[in-house]
Amino acid sequence: TQLLEQSPQFLSIQEGENLTVYCNSSSVFSSLQWYRQEPGEGPVLLVTVVTGGEVKKLKRLTFQFGDARKDSSLHITAAQPGDTGLYLCAGVTGNQFYFGTGTSLTVIP
Amino acid sequence: ETGVTQTPRHLVMGMTNKKSLKCEQHLGHNAMYWYKQSAKKPLELMFVYSLEERVENNSVPSRFSPECPNSSHLFLHLHTLQPEDSALYLCASSPAGQGPENEQFFGPGTRLTVL
Numbered sequence: 001t002q003l004l005e006q007s008p009q010f011l012s013i014q015e016g017e018n019l020t021v022y023c024n025s026s027s028v029f030s031s032l033q034w035y036r037q038e039p040g041e042g043p044v045l046l047v048t049v050v051t052g053g054e055v056k057k058l059k060r061l062t063f064q065f066g067d068a069r070k071d072s073s074l075h076i077t078a079a080q081p082g083d084t085g086l087y088l089c090a091g092v093t094g095n096q097f098y099f100g101t102g103t104s105l106t107v108i109p
Numbered sequence: 110e111t112g113v114t115q116t117p118r119h120l121v122m123g124m125t126n127k128k129s130l131k132c133e134q135h136l137g138h139n140a141m142y143w144y145k146q147s148a149k150k151p152l153e154l155m156f157v158y159s160l161e162e163r164v165e166n167n168s169v170p171s172r173f174s175p176e177c178p179n180s181s182h183l184f185l186h187l188h189t190l191q192p193e194d195s196a197l198y199l200c201a202s203s204p205a206g207q208g209p210e211n212e213q214f215f216g217p218g219t220r221l222t223v224l
Contacts, residue, residue: 043213095140
């Protein structure tokens with residue numbers, strides 16, 4: 001079983017602050033994905049990073065894939081209450097998706 | 110709306126009951142998945158079907174029985190469950206064989222409570 005550890009597990013910040021969430025593994029993946037899950041819903045894909053060292057930006061969210069394709073980070077600039085949710089990373093190998101432990105983010109207005 | 114629907118959204122059952130969860134996808138995908146999501150635990154992959162054949166069964170107890178009659182439908186049959194089986198059960202689909210850009214689309218889940 002490929003294990004992906006996310007940190008921090010819980011994060012509560014004020015609106016407007018910046019934050020970074022980390023996803024670490026000892027395994028190499030073909031790609032790494034980030035999902036956000038809101039209460040009562042399933043996870044929704046935010047981004048896929050494929051190349052080692054790749055950086056992708058989605059408005060205020062910046063995603064980076066580690067050079068060795070084992071780890072990733074998600075940075076949110078000027079967090080908004082709408083960013084509240086559970087953030088999940090997932091390592092992808094073929095049709096297999098290995099999910100991380102999750103980071104629960106609360107942005108306080 | 111992700112194109113993946115699950116019914117029922119909530120289910121309460123006794124340990125001796127038999128029930129089934131249903132998942133349907135309208136995306137033309139070839140792979141479907143069942144996951145279990147419990148509090149404070151990572152998403153646990155239970156079963157994977159690709160082109161209607163089961164390709165993964167992650168040591169799931171036999172009280173959970175999957176069925177994939179066609180590429181659009183996936184069922185999870187439940188019988189003699191235990192209270193620790195209470196969780197959110199998520200269905201997902203993906204366009205199998207798309208390489209590293211492969212993306213999963215999740216349904217809203219079924220919140221199961223076993224009394």
